[in-house]
Amino acid sequence: MFKHLGKHLILELWGCDRKALDDEEGIRDMLIKSVEACNATLICVKTHKFCPQGVTGVAVLAESHIAIHTYPEYGYAALDIFTCGEHTDPYKALDVLKEFLKPESWQIIDLKRGIMENMGTFELK
Structure with a gap:
């Protein structure tokens, strides 16, 4: 019987709304709502707006993190959702x-x- 400590989703999002990808406050709000949706505990959120475009953000969780880096010029976002505990669901x-x-x-x-x-512990060979 195998058990795991955490669930880690790596997301590749293409064809995104370019204005949303460059909206620092919107990204911040999205991260907070994402934390609530997956039933995690928010410790803090940090975002940074790049010049001329793009946003990086991370929500630090008691159960790990949610992170994003955006590329508005390509309509692309890279996301990372890592949660631990039976009570969380990154999906x-x-x-x-x-x-x-x-x-x-x-x-x-x-x-x-x-x-x-x-x-x-289980060692993969």
Whole structure:
């Protein structure tokens, strides 16, 4: 029986709303709503607006983090949602992200972090 400590989603979002990708305050609000949606505990949010364009943001969680880096010139956003604990579900943040960024296409890589066997550590060979 395998168990894992965390769920880590890597998201590739293409064809996003270019104005949204360059909206620092909107990105900040999106991160906060994403934290609430996945039932995580927000510690703090930090964003930075680049010149001439783009935003980086991170929501630091008691259960890990949600991070974004945007490329408005390409309509692209790279996101990272990492949560730990049985009470969190990173997939529940997806609707919030899609509503704000409006991607035409996306790819999700779903990683299980801290895989354990029988409550002990499990080494992959």
